[in-house]
Amino acid sequence: MNSYIDNYVTYLDEVKQLTPSTIDSYEADIQSFVQYAAERQVDKPQDVSRTLIGLYLASLRQQGKAASTVLRATASLHSFFQHLVRQTVIPQDPTQLLDRPKAERKPPQALTVEQVDKLLSAPDAATGHGARDKAMLELLYASGIKVSELMSLNVGDIDLGMRFMRCSVDGGKERILPISQTAAQCVGYYLDEIRDKLQKDPAEKALFLNSLGTRLTRQGFWKIIKKYGQLAEIDAQITPHTLRHSFAIHLLENGADLRSVQELLGHSALSTTGVYQSAKRSMKEVYDHYHPRS
Incomplete structure (x- = not known):
């Protein structure tokens, strides 16, 4: 089936114009299945059945x-x-009726309050860049906005007297968010x-x-972060979303x-915010299980 794979890779590159890393991922997945099929004496696309693909996917789960x-x-x-269907190599797609496994939705990684305190205290506010960086970090933690929203802020979006800011969100909408006194002081300086x-x-x-x-x-x-x-x-991975x-x-x-919290984050659906609820619950379970005074 290698000639078909080569043709498909060319299609991904020239027609779909996917990135090399994405194409490599597709090719690696397909080559892995082709090897599995060859070990079972299946080497033609026309002979690939839904059952064979199902067994292959089950083998991945077993691994x-x-x-x-x-x-x-x-x-x-x-x-x-x-x-291959579009190329009339096979009459129908053997994956069409397969159940699609649901991707795991892992709780977002967050810092402890102590770690946040250490991070926000790291910039040297006595220097120009340090004062700017502290203002950004304080504002980010005080409001929960995305980094893209933080970077898009203009001077006129901040009202330090009233301690709020105007934040632009996807679709051109805006929301008004409160900011902490500490963040307001740092931004003011x-x-x-x-x-x-x-x-x-x-x-x-x-x-x-x-x-x-x-x-x-x-x-x-x-x-900066x-x-x-x-x-x-x-000792934790810190990303701009942390x-x-x-x-x-x-x-x-x-x-x-x-x-x-949903309104503060600007989530359109409560279910999106719910992932934080599960993260909170798992952290409490760990505390209750391991803390000697729990």
Whole structure:
């Protein structure tokens, strides 16, 4: 079946224009199945049955593969055999009636309150970039906004007196979010003492500026939060989304209701916010099980 796979890979590259890594993943999944089929004397697409594919996917589960891995393999095979149907190599797709395994929805990873304190204390606010970075981290944890939303903030979106900010969300909608007194103080200091020193163009409206005087990017923030995670010696993976997850879980741990957290995060569906509820519950179960005074 290698000639068919080569043809399919060419299709993914030239027609679908997928990335090389994505194409490699598709090809690896298909090659794994082809090897499984060959071991059972099946070497033609026309001889592949739904039963054979089902047995292959079952073998993956028996090997302890994650549901997400089995789901990806199913999707890869489905795409491959759909291509063969379009090429009239086979009359119908043998994966068409297969049950699709549900991907595992893992609780988001969050920092403890102590780890957040260490992270937010890591920037040296006595320096220009340190004051800017502390303002960003404090604002992110105080509001739970996405990093893309943080980067899109303009100076006019912040009202430090009333302690709220206007945040743009997907679809052009806006929501008004409260911010903590600490975050307001840090942003206020940055605006009063630092931003003008970074600004090169008087017309620049971005709240947070880089060394060139232009809007800081998501990539720039990634490097910043990674640096402070290392400085704070936090033994956990920190991504730009970590403080958003921590914000939500810490609110729930302190008694906030799920609906309020949903509104703060800007989720359209309560079920999306529910993943934080499950994360909170699992953390409590660990505490109750392992803490000597629980």
